[in-house]
Amino acid sequence: MPQRPKLVLVGQLSTLPWLFDAAERAGVDLILVPRGDDSAESALRPDAVVELLPLDIYGDPEGALSMLADRYRREPFDGIMAGNEQVVPFVARAAQELGLTGLTEEAANVVRDKRSMRRRLLEAGLGVPGFVVIEDPDGWTDALTLRFPVVVKPANGHSSFGVIRVDDKDSLEQAVARTWKIVEGHQGAAVGSASAVGVLVEEYLDGPEISAESLVHHGKVRVCAVSWKGEMTGPYFEETTLRAPAQLPAEILAAIEAEVIGAHRAFGVTEGTTHTELRLVGGVRPVLLEMGARIGGGGFMHHLVQGSSGIDLAADALRIHLGREPLCWREEPAPAGHAAAYLVPVGSGGRISRVRGLDAVRTDPQVDHVVQTVGPGALLQPYPDWSGYPAIVLSHHESDAAAEAFRDHLARTLHVEYEEQG
Ligand code: ADP
Numbered sequence: 001m002p003q004r005p006k007l008v009l010v011g012q013l014s015t016l017p018w019l020f021d022a023a024e025r026a027g028v029d030l031i032l033v034p035r036g037d038d039s040a041e042s043a044l045r046p047d048a049v050v051e052l053l054p055l056d057i058y059g060d061p062e063g064a065l066s067m068l069a070d071r072y073r074r075e076p077f078d079g080i081m082a083g084n085e086q087v088v089p090f091v092a093r094a095a096q097e098l099g100l101t102g103l104t105e106e107a108a109n110v111v112r113d114k115r116s117m118r119r120r121l122l123e124a125g126l127g128v129p130g131f132v133v134i135e136d137p138d139g140w141t142d143a144l145t146l147r148f149p150v151v152v153k154p155a156n157g158h159s160s161f162g163v164i165r166v167d168d169k170d171s172l173e174q175a176v177a178r179t180w181k182i183v184e185g186h187q188g189a190a191v192g193s194a195s196a197v198g199v200l201v202e203e204y205l206d207g208p209e210i211s212a213e214s215l216v217h218h219g220k221v222r223v224c225a226v227s228w229k230g231e232m233t234g235p236y237f238e239e240t241t242l243r244a245p246a247q248l249p250a251e252i253l254a255a256i257e258a259e260v261i262g263a264h265r266a267f268g269v270t271e272g273t274t275h276t277e278l279r280l281v282g283g284v285r286p287v288l289l290e291m292g293a294r295i296g297g298g299g300f301m302h303h304l305v306q307g308s309s310g311i312d313l314a315a316d317a318l319r320i321h322l323g324r325e326p327l328c329w330r331e332e333p334a335p336a337g338h339a340a341a342y343l344v345p346v347g348s349g350g351r352i353s354r355v356r357g358l359d360a361v362r363t364d365p366q367v368d369h370v371v372q373t374v375g376p377g378a379l380l381q382p383y384p385d386w387s388g389y390p391a392i393v394l395s396h397h398e399s400d401a402a403a404e405a406f407r408d409h410l411a412r413t414l415h416v417e418y419e420e421q422g
């Protein structure tokens with residue numbers, strides 16, 4: 001019998017099941033490089049995980065790389081894949097040094113930085129809002145030339161932390177200072193490289209938000225699903241809901257696809273899976289917000305893809321990182337139905353005691369997964385800062401209308417309760 005392929009999965013939180021389940025379906029063994037906040041006990045729990053390989057990627061990237069190379073020399077593995085946004089450049093570098101499938105380091109660095117993504121899109125003639133890069137807090141006056149409203153955001157943030165809509169010029173200085181402070185707070189806590197600091201101010205793209213999940217293999221891109229995120233007008237942009245497939249006319253879907261494929265080319269993203277966010281300006285014209293060169297939402301975007309298009313996104317992503325062709329290149333899956341995700345809003349923030357209403361949701365036949373990544377006692381910051389999602393509910397439905405009605409039901413019944421302030 002041929003040996004099962006082995007893949008190093010870097011920084012995937014073990015409590016998020018989708019990639020681990022996909023590895024079992026695809027017959028892949030995982031060597032997990034646990035995230036710093038994961039426990040060894042939890043990291044070993046998924047059946048697909050055959051080995052743990054702790055690496056200090058942030059503190060000692062060179063040491064981490066040489067430990068990985070040592071492990072490879074002892075017994076070669078067949079692929080490596082990023083499980084979160086921050087490790088994308090490290091994984092690209094490791095793949096290149098070991099001769100495995102992956103991104104070039106250049107592409108990995110482009111997609112880790114919103115400034116370089118904006119520049120690349122502009123050069124490629126794709127849709128880009130007016131934008132100004134601010135390299136130090138006093139540079140905010142450079143952005144006064146933009147058309148307001150604008151959005152102030154970290155050059156390489158995530159989860160919308162530090163993202164603030166500003167309607168008039170008088171409020172800009174304060175917003176830039178606030179975002180700067182939040183960026184510095186997150187820097188101290190986690191990753192650190194000088195180029196990571198920086199703030200972007202860009203013109204507000206007025207229209208609903210969507211996301212596109214893609215597979216890319218040898219440079220060929222397939223947009224597997226487009227999800228509807230709805231109208232988010234700020235001033236902060238907490239994500240709460242996604243539904244797939246987005247109910248859009250064929251010509252708008254084609255325009256989204258063209259923009260997403262063009263962005264892969266502009267960024268040089270040729271292998272793996274991607275999560276691209278766009279706005280539909282005026283409800284019709286797709287403009288990119290950003291792309292992550294990894295599976296979206298820690299893997300939960302797999303649920304939206306498989307639940308709508310029928311494509312096994314997570315398993316095909318693993319295949320690509322093993323140097324294989326994704327199955328959906330040859331076999332057209334039957335469209336599955338409608339899928340949805342609901343992220344319980346943080347609300348006021350504080351020390352979480354529980355999420356009220358969650359027990360009833362768990363037994364609902366439309367619900368497939370309820371994930372809680374922060375336990376009781378964890379301190380959650382309200383937006384525009386961020387420190388975790390209280391809970392994520394993934395469901396399937398017979399129609400988009402049913403998915404929307406369920407979202408409204410969850411919004412009415414699920415609430416985070418915080419401990420009383422002492
Ligand atoms: P992050 O990495 O924090 O997710 P994004 O660029 O995706 O950063 O911004 C977070 C959210 O802020 C987006 O999902 C969107 O709702 C909003 N946003 C960011 N930039 C713009 C813009 N130029 N116009 C309108 N909304 C924006």
Ligand code: CA
Binds near residue numbers: 158159160277290
């Ligand atoms: Ca985003």
